[in-house]
Amino acid sequence: MSLAFSMHELLSDRGPVQATVEHFADAFPASISADLATVVRTMPDGNVAPSSKRWSYVLDGQVLRVPVRQYFPEPAAEIVRRYTPSQLAVASALYCSHHDGFVRQRAFRILVTTRAPWVPALTLRLLGEYVVPIHSDVLHHAKSGDLAQAMFATFASENEALLETTIQRIISYLDAYGWAWTRADRDLSVVSARDALVELGLWRPSVARGLMKRAERWPSL
Secondary structure (H helix, E strand, O other): OOOOOOHHHHHHOOOOEOOOHHHHHHHOOHHHHHHHHHHHHHOOOEOOOOOOOEEEEEEOOEEEEEEOOEOOOOOOHHHHOOOOHHHHHHHHHHHOOEOOHHHHHHHHHHHHHHOOOOHHHHHHHHHOOOOHHHHHHHHHHHHHOOOOHHHHHHHHHHOHHHHHHHHHHHHHHHHHHHHHOOHHHHHHOOHHHHHHHHHOOOOOHHHHHHHOOOHHHOOOO
16 A cells, blocks of 8 residues: 555645634734734635644744644635735735745745735745745845845844754755756755845855855855
């Protein structure tokens, strides 16, 4: 008997699960609880509850805890069009943690337009995941100025641990996979995640060199 199951098979064997405010209340400041409640009511039922495992960051002195993954389908386009700007900022943040990388990419492209205070946190989190097209999107928006360096600098001052974890993950993927790419291919490789942090003023060469197993093969780190 084969023990190989697709994600679709695993998820379709469960549910339905309804999204609740309790699933995400710790992921946002209390001041936007009404917007969160509105967005959650529009989320279609899923088959699996959000991950109980959380990652955390600090925003204006408050520790926020975000589910590592959530599995609820995206709301219909006509519903999204009725969101207020603040509700759109909440919804796009929620779907930056979706289990499907394509959904995360779509959510990030919307999130960038919102200028919400949690944009830096979600951006760093996505740079620490190996979804190269999202890295390239972050790099594009960093170069265009859509991602403000000042906002990221303020965020990093409260979240050095998260920034260092992001650098660790970028180095880990670069060390494992990146050497096959040439500098001409940099926007197609994990190097684009490093370049995005450089554009945002957050790359820490001393941290990177300390982590790199083969730093002598990439001295410009």
